Amino acid sequence: MDKINFQAVIFDLDGVITTTALVHSTAWREMFNDYLKQREKRFGKPFKEFNHTDDYLPYVDGKPRYKGVASFLESRNIDIPFGDPSDGPGQETVCGLGNKKNEFFNQILERDGVQVYQSSVDFIRDLKKAGVRIGVASSSKNCMPILERAGIPDLFETRVDGVVSAELGLKGKPEPDIFTVACDNLGVEYELTVIVEDAVSGVQAGRNGNFGLTLGIAREGNSLELKKNGADIVVEDISELGGIETVREWFANGLEKEKWSVQYPDYDPEKEKSREALLAVGNGYFGTRGAMEECSAGESNYPGTYITCLYNRRISIVAGRDIENEDYVNCPNWLPVTFKVEDGPWFDPNRWIILHIDRRLSFGNGCLVRTIIVADSKGREFRIESRRMASMDDPHMAGIEYSVTPVNFSGLLTIRSAIDGAIINDGVVRYRQLDQHHLEPVSQGGEGNIQYVHVVTSQSGIDICEAAGLKVFLNDQELAGEWIHHQKAGYIESEYEANIQKGQTLRLEKIVCITTSRETLRDDLVGFVQRKCAGAGSFDKILLKSAGRWNELWNEMDISVVGDRFAQKLIRLHIYHLLVTASPHYDHLDAAIAARGLHGEAYRGHIFWDELYILPFYHIHLPEVSKASLIYRCRRIDKAREYAASFGYKGAMFPWQSGSDGREETQVIHLNPISGEWGEDYSSLQRHVNIAIACNIWMYYWITQDESFMLKHGAELYFEICRFWVSKCKLDNKTGKYSIGQVMGPDEFHEHVPGSDEGGLIDNAYTNIMVSWMLEKAQYLVDHLDQDGLSDIRKTIGFTREELEEWDKIRHALKLVINDEGVISQFDGYFELLELDWDEYREKYGNIHRMDRILKAEGKSPDKYKVAKQADTLMTFYNLDQYEVKGIIEQLGYQVPADLLEKNFDYYIKRTSHGSTLSRIVHACLANQLKKKELGWTMYMEALSSDYVDIQGGTTAEGIHAGVMGATVLFALNSLAGLDFRKEHLVIAPDLPELWKNIKFNFAFRKNYYIFEITSETIRMKVKSHDNEPVRVVVIDSERYIKSGIWNEFKY
Incomplete structure (x- = not known):
């Protein structure tokens, strides 16, 4: 047999090692039927027997005792107090009933004794001979007495059971706590550990804990249920497994196959x-x-x-x-x-x-x-x-x-x-x-x-x-x-x-x-x-x-992660669907990336601002796709000029929703299905799509150094978008500040200022700060692009030095509203809006992601409340380095605190409902920057799994969310591997999550090609320099010069 390639196996007890699962089922049946008959006598409610198949397996099996009681009672709509673990078996509380069950269990155990599944015991002995670490993890508080009665306590190096769980405050299955603690006790890695379980809640715990193999034992004929809920391999008895060799083969090949695929073992019409x-x-x-x-x-x-x-x-x-x-x-x-x-x-x-x-x-x-x-x-x-x-x-x-x-x-x-x-x-x-x-x-x-x-x-x-x-x-x-x-x-x-x-x-x-x-x-x-x-x-x-x-x-685009099989699968799932949507074949097409991919008809296949989250991944891997998407905009610049002119603006104003020819595809009126009346639809005022296009032009140029594109297409497009924004700026002669009105920010819930008949907001902070940034970068382009080529652009669009001077003046004088604590007002008038009792709404509705719909259903307008669908002001910090944001605001003439990002993050996250999956990834990035790692990781995993689990309840059926797929892949590189492409030289400062033992990836940046292997302690990198000269890289705040073609290793 080949070398053992896994470290440990953690066994459940009841139904896996011993036959006591049947004893538990009998004890539960006797306790619940006794209680249900009492309720029939007291309340006249018809007695419905507790049975093994319909009640024990779905509601009780594998769960901690009190959790099992509560789960079953909820299924019967029975509400009684939780009580206290010290409650006597005669008390009508969750704990009392649980203790009554334990009394029945001990009586049956005393009467009938304990039998083991010999095949399981033999397998344990074979594993121990091979040097594999062995543990037992059970929800039962009777684990040790059962093992002693069976005569096998010495087979296990660690035991995490109901007693230990109570002492440590561990969560019960389907949470993975008892298994992770068992692994920690043994000092083994989760991804190199096998979990053996017979309960649905147990295999769910195996899946939720990201263990290398979850082995389901289907003694109840429930193979499909175990497979659907997380079991990688299912057998009816350990004897069918094929021994250690089958496990070794899984870790050699099966686990890797699982990380490279998505699988469904059932047909569920609803899904x-x-x-x-x-x-x-x-x-x-x-x-x-x-x-x-x-x-x-x-x-x-x-x-x-x-x-x-x-x-x-x-x-x-x-x-x-x-x-x-x-x-x-x-x-x-x-x-x-x-x-x-x-x-x-x-x-x-x-x-x-x-x-x-x-x-x-x-x-x-x-x-x-x-x-x-x-x-x-x-x-x-x-x-x-x-x-x-x-x-x-x-x-x-x-x-x-x-x-x-x-x-x-x-x-x-x-x-x-x-x-x-x-x-x-x-x-x-x-x-x-x-x-x-x-x-x-x-x-x-x-x-x-x-x-x-x-x-x-x-x-x-x-x-x-x-x-x-x-x-x-x-x-x-x-x-x-x-x-x-x-x-x-x-x-x-x-x-x-x-x-x-x-x-x-x-x-x-x-x-x-x-x-x-x-x-x-x-x-x-x-x-x-x-x-x-x-x-x-x-x-x-x-x-x-x-x-x-x-x-x-x-080979070019994979991100390889060791230690977290679930995140690995989903990162690859997202890269795959991005390539299904936009591939190297794009360079022959007049195409841009639709928000819902090539996967469905939601949003009518239109192109929005989502490329802001998608194209950076293409910039470093397939720049020809980015270039094609930007040329799609260039080909429609005349339509954008017409659109701007129709509103009295200069330059090019691209539509919120774009399709075949570049006209605005967003509806400007909508029908209220309740009243039957038509009203204004202000969605098209999300002019920040033009900021997204400008950002993508800039980052494409910055990362690829493709000056030819800029001179032929990009610079003209960029300058015309700047012209549009400048033409929207209005000077207040009293304050000397410029305002931008009639816009909506990324938030979407706020369409106009309360009391105003005019659509849009005034001085949306995201818009104003990003416009200032855009105008600053315009000066950079004028200074650094080939002057002969730039001269041709000047002639083509009539771009003058005087115009550039006006832009410089405006970029230093755009208006913001900032309170004394350093919180930037989302727009002028935001601080005067009403606060919302978020706890009350969560308690009342549960899911409050679409607070706009909830408020409208109550006859209220979200325009009147401090509530956002997704990151708005905070989007500024997603696009730009926090110190760059601070510098821009100070150039605008405002003083801000050193902890500007943290103050704004803490303020706005409390007022955001995350009605868009994009909101989660933006907040995850910022939380990670602020070292709020648990929050950042939670929000990242919600975003990463959002399409896979269809977090929004059916929207995935209408098409994948390409924006969140692109952003979650980038998060692995930017936030976790710690890459920053916004500086002149590559910056890397890894911050890997605890589960991630290793991450590998490649990319191109500013004509050089980089290969990285990062662990929790070391950074290995190789650079292939375009001119064979050493390349400057900033590694954990330390400047290094990396010779081309040679592996370098740094500890951090």
């Missing part, structure tokens, strides 16, 4: 649409949701394919008004594959019996794999295996491999493949009252083994063509035979029949090509996709090439 978003495949040109091949759009499923920046505009009649909206178009669905048996119904996961299902999306190669075993109404069973990918090598190619194996049946199978262009946009419920019909059929057809659909968007006139090449194999032998094609407008389906014996496998390869008239000549669309499909080769060949390209991207 399916969110999972479809997270299982999406794509390549930056198009993205396809992870809907199952056999499912069409409906209550639980929503297949969707979206091509980057492919929009269409429709006019809907709403309450007597014409409302125009532009949407990301749901393109023809290339996924449909299914089969039927003889003349039976086509397979549909929502109608057949699912005996087993497992889906895994591998980030490393972008392949979605599914295994499903199903039975039809006649009991005929089939094993279906499918693989799906969108090629990262060729952006127009995709494929499905679909295999069907009859388990207990021989006969005629018909397999069907379709391409469906007769569809609408239907992925967002609140849009359903609008006209969502975007596609018009042009042609469709099938010939031989090729099927195709050609449609055109109804307004934008973009042709979309998809074709599929179909090949069928029986046990890997390609079959000849005829495909039967059926078509209707916008839809083609093709069927193939084969007689198949039990145990044989019928396999379909569906090779797909997708293109539009934006890239391919309109007259050759059908021919192009047909030729591509015919000449593409096998599914494996396409996958191999795609996987190679994915591998290249991961």
Whole structure:
């Protein structure tokens, strides 16, 4: 056997080592049934028996005694006092009932004794012989007496049970406390420890503790429940495990596979649409949701394919008004594959019996794999295996491999493949009252083994063509035979029949090509996709090439974390979905990054300010993507100039929501569904999107040193945005200060000043400080860009020295409101707003993230209260170094305290509801800066897991949140690894969380390439210098000169 590669195994007691789980169940049943019968006599409430399956397992099993009592009583809506642990067994309190249960338990134990599961004891002895550390962790306060009765107390080096938990104040399962304390007692690492549990709450604790392996023992036939709740491996008894070698193999390969994938071992219709978003495949040109091949759009499923920046505009009649909206178009669905048996119904996961299902999306190669075993109404069973990918090598190619194996049946199978262009946009419920019909059929057809659909968007006139090449194999032998094609407008389906014996496998390869008239000549669309499909080769060949390209991207962009498997998985999940949304294929596209990726229809696929959180990761890894996104704005500068001029402003004013041509896509009126009246919608006043664009231009230039881009595109764009802001500034001759009005900050809850009929706010602090910063950087660009190139820009836009002098004057005189404590007013008038009783609202509503909706439902306006959806003033400190912010404010003529950031953080976090996931990541970054590490980590993990757990209750189903995905990846580099790209030379000051033993990553900065390996004590780095000269790096406040190509190590 190979060397042991894990350190410890911590065993639960009841149901894992001893048979006492059954004793506990019996004791609980006797106690609760006795109590429930008493309540029937006293209150006349019908007696409903406490039973093992419906009550013990979900509410009591594995939990500390009093927690189990409270959990079950809550399930029956019984409310009694908690009491005190000293309560007698006759008292009607939670503790009294718990003590009564313990009395029953001891009586049964005394009568029947203790039996062990011999396979578990044998496994423990084998582990000890191999040098593995062993502990026991149990919620039971009877742990030691049971071990002594079983004669095995000496097998365990540490014991953390109900007695120890009470002494140390540990939380019960599903919190991981008893297991982490056991590990700490042994001095072992959590990620190198195995947890063995038989209860759902126990495997949840294993998952929550980030242990290397959680082994579920399914003695109750509850394998699926254990797997769903956190077990990595599930067996019915330890004897089925395969011994130490299986555990060693998990730590050698299985754990790493888990960190590189997302897996779902069940089909839950209520969660399916969110999972479809997270299982999406794509390549930056198009993205396809992870809907199952056999499912069409409906209550639980929503297949969707979206091509980057492919929009269409429709006019809907709403309450007597014409409302125009532009949407990301749901393109023809290339996924449909299914089969039927003889003349039976086509397979549909929502109608057949699912005996087993497992889906895994591998980030490393972008392949979605599914295994499903199903039975039809006649009991005929089939094993279906499918693989799906969108090629990262060729952006127009995709494929499905679909295999069907009859388990207990021989006969005629018909397999069907379709391409469906007769569809609408239907992925967002609140849009359903609008006209969502975007596609018009042009042609469709099938010939031989090729099927195709050609449609055109109804307004934008973009042709979309998809074709599929179909090949069928029986046990890997390609079959000849005829495909039967059926078509209707916008839809083609093709069927193939084969007689198949039990145990044989019928396999379909569906090779797909997708293109539009934006890239391919309109007259050759059908021919192009047909030729591509015919000449593409096998599914494996396409996958191999795609996987190679994915591998290249991961070699450049991966962030490897040791010690925290959950964070590692989610960081990679986020990088993967960013690449699905925007990849190197962007350099051929007129595209920018939609806020919800290529994963759904929320926000209509529009481009907002989210690139502020996304592009910095691309700046250091794939600057061509950043450049393409910025050029998207450059191409729409004339539309932005028109937009500014329409309001009487100069320069370029980009819209809050942008789509195909750069016009403002935000609605300016909205319908109140309760009153039926139309009112003003001020969302478009979020002019700070122009700050985000300017920040991205600046950081792209600062990080890449791409002067050519600046001279050709970036500087003109930057200066025109500055012009816009300057034209919004109004001088108060009395104070000598400039004000900016009619804007909304990032907060979103405040749309106008109370009592004012005019939309927008005055002197939003984030806006004014960032405008001052922008104008300062404009001077830097004038001073440092090539003067000949700059002269051409001056001539093109009429940019004069006098104008620059005016900008300098304004940047030193913008107005802020700051109180005596050094708190910056979010906007002029903010301090006069009413305070909110946050504790009262939390108690009343629980979830208060959308306080604006809560207040409006109460007939109140959020405009009147000190309440924010997300970071607003604090966004300044997210964009800029806190000392830079302080310097800007002082240049504006204000005195501020040394602890400016902390004072503002403490003030505003109490008044923020975090209705946006972006809010959590901003506050996490600032909390980390302020050494509020526990708060920072909590908010980071909430942001990091927000799409994975669908923290906002269904929004992930409408598309991933690209902004928070980008920001959480950057947090690992900026806040935890401690990188600062805002200085002229790289600065690094790591601050790794306790769990993180090691982090590795690469990136490019100012033409040099960096490779880092960081532990809690050391920084190892190598720099590949662009000119082979030593590179200056600031390491923990110490300036170092690093020779090119040589590893350097620093302790900190």
